[in-house]
Amino acid sequence: xxxxxxxxxxxxxxxxxxxxxxxxxxxxxxxxxxxxxxxxxxxxxxxxxxxxxxxxxxxxxxxxxxxxxxxxxxxxxxxxxxxxxxxxxxxxxxxxxxxxxxxxxxxxxxxxxxxxxxxxxxxxxxxxxxxxxxxxxxxxxxxxxxxxxxxxxxxxxxxxxxxxxxxxxxxxxxxxxxxxxxxxxxxxxxxxxxxxxxxxxxxxxxxxxxxxxxxxxxxxxxxxxxxxxxxxxxxxxxxxxxxxxxxxxxxxxxxxxxxxxxxxxxxxxxxxxxxxxxxxxxxxxxxxxxxxxxxxxxxxxxxxxxxxxxxxxxxxxxxxxxxxxxxxxxxxxxxxxxxxxxxxxxxxxxxxxxxxxxxxxxxxxxxxxxxxxxxxxxxxxxxxxxxxxxxxxxxxxxxxxxxxxxxxxxxxxxxxxxxxxxxxxxxxxxxxxxxx
Numbered sequence: 479x480x481x482x483x484x485x486x487x488x489x490x491x492x493x494x495x496x497x498x499x500x501x502x503x504x505x506x507x508x509x510x511x512x513x514x515x516x517x518x519x520x521x522x523x524x525x526x527x528x529x530x531x532x533x534x535x536x537x538x539x540x541x542x543x544x545x546x547x548x549x550x551x552x553x554x555x556x557x558x559x560x561x562x563x564x565x566x567x568x569x570x571x572x573x574x575x576x577x578x579x580x581x582x583x584x585x586x587x588x589x590x591x592x593x594x595x596x597x598x599x600x601x602x603x604x605x606x607x608x609x610x611x612x613x614x615x616x617x618x619x620x621x622x623x624x625x626x627x628x629x630x631x632x633x634x635x636x637x638x639x640x641x642x643x644x645x646x647x648x649x650x651x652x653x654x655x656x657x658x659x660x661x662x663x664x665x666x667x668x669x670x671x672x673x674x675x676x677x678x679x680x681x682x683x684x685x686x687x688x689x690x691x692x693x694x695x696x697x698x699x700x701x702x703x704x705x706x707x708x709x710x711x712x713x714x715x716x717x718x719x720x721x722x723x724x725x726x727x728x729x730x731x732x733x734x735x736x737x738x739x740x741x742x743x744x745x746x747x748x749x750x751x752x753x754x755x756x757x758x759x760x761x762x763x764x765x766x767x768x769x770x771x772x773x774x775x776x777x778x779x780x781x782x783x784x785x786x787x788x789x790x791x792x793x794x795x796x797x798x799x800x801x802x803x804x805x806x807x808x809x810x811x812x813x814x815x816x817x818x819x820x821x822x823x824x825x826x827x828x829x830x831x832x833x834x835x836x837x838x839x840x841x842x843x844x845x846x847x848x849x850x851x852x853x854x855x856x857x858x859x860x861x862x863x864x865x866x867x868x869x870x871x872x873x874x875x876x877x878x879x880x881x882x883x884x885x886x887x888x889x890x891x892x893x894x895x896x897x898x899x900x901x902x903x904x905x906x907x908x909x910x911x912x913x914x
Contacts, residue, residue, distance in 0.1 A: 487839035505847030508800030510854030531772035571733035577604035588656025619666035836899035844891020
């Protein structure tokens with residue numbers, strides 16, 4: 479029966495080509511506007527490390543002086559080197575990592591390729607647990623060990639993109655990577671990897687590209703390599719702002735806690751640590767440690783741009799307008815077919831069959847509109863990718879959003895078809911037959 483109704487729908491579409499084209503365009507444009515903005519929102523607000531985001535936590539400690547203190551205020555975004563190294567030394571989590579970002583000069587000639595000029599690459603200085611904690615995928619080799627951290631080993635992990643640029647994509651383990659005038663040995667090459675949002679270091683931008691060079695944090699100290707990203711200092715220090723006792727917060731600290739009990743214990747530990755530091759005279763403010771899971775961290779830092787949320791609401795409003803137009807067009811077509819419906823009713827077709835027939839027609843129209851909307855969505859996302867915003871290149875339609883596009887189109891067309899279908903099944907056959 480559904481096949482028969484589908485055939486009736488096709489005949490109706492052919493008889494009323496103008497109305498059908500208007501309805502298709504109306505649904506397609508509404509769906510495309512929604513899915514373009516929804517895809518961007520989906521990409522920007524997605525879970526960057528699904529399956530583990532509720533076990534990874536960012537740590538904040540309130541190490542600033544009482545000046546400008548406000549009860550309940552947010553602690554500094556990052557930790558001082560003293561606090562980060564103290565937490566790392568005690569290893570109260572399942573895994574823990576200290577890190578910071580940098581922009582560093584790469585010397586291709588010193589790396590074995592004299593044909594290229596030196597260039598800057600984004601780097602990340604981290605401790606050994608970085609790769610396993612954040613599930614960085616390796617093409618060749620692996621990261622370094624905690625012993626390498628302690629020994630300030632001159633080792634590095636590079637991205638697949640940098641490996642292609644310097645070594646033509648071969649297994650480059652054991653080769654030399656020259657950073658400025660310092661030589662390091664490559665121990666691993668990552669696969670293409672770009673967590674979005676860049677949750678583990680928001681100071682470089684929420685949608686920044688992942689680093690091309692990774693090396694032990696202790697090695698960066700030993701080689702006196704510069705760092706980048708935000709730094710918050712209080713008080714005066716005659717020494718290097720990145721020295722152990724400098725009153726400056728510039729390091730990100732993340733910890734992995736696998737169970738709710740571990741998370742409770744770690745919060746207690748952070749409070750006790752803050753109390754100890756206040757008693758020792760380092761901290762002045764009341765203990766106010768924070769432990770944020772990945773998604774909470776992204777929420778509290780307001781990572782998703784507010785204008786994206788507004789655009790999503792506006793797009794759904796546009797879809798509502800398009801559906802209203804579609805309802806009007808479907809009603810107009812329904813009235814034109816009153817005679818046909820009257821004959822079917824006179825031949826014994828019950829109202830529910832008429833209702834079902836018009837819903838099938840509306841659904842068929844929705845699927846066709848969804849396919850057209852999919853094409854328009856791809857064009858819309860291509861336009862978004864032309865935008866210079868850092869997140870623009872992430873606007874890609876995945877299988878999940880593709881299925882959502884077709885489902886949204888089908889659902890929208892069925893909703894639009896409810897009123898015309900109800901109106902069609904109310905037609906009185908006797909009046910229609912008499913009028914003809």
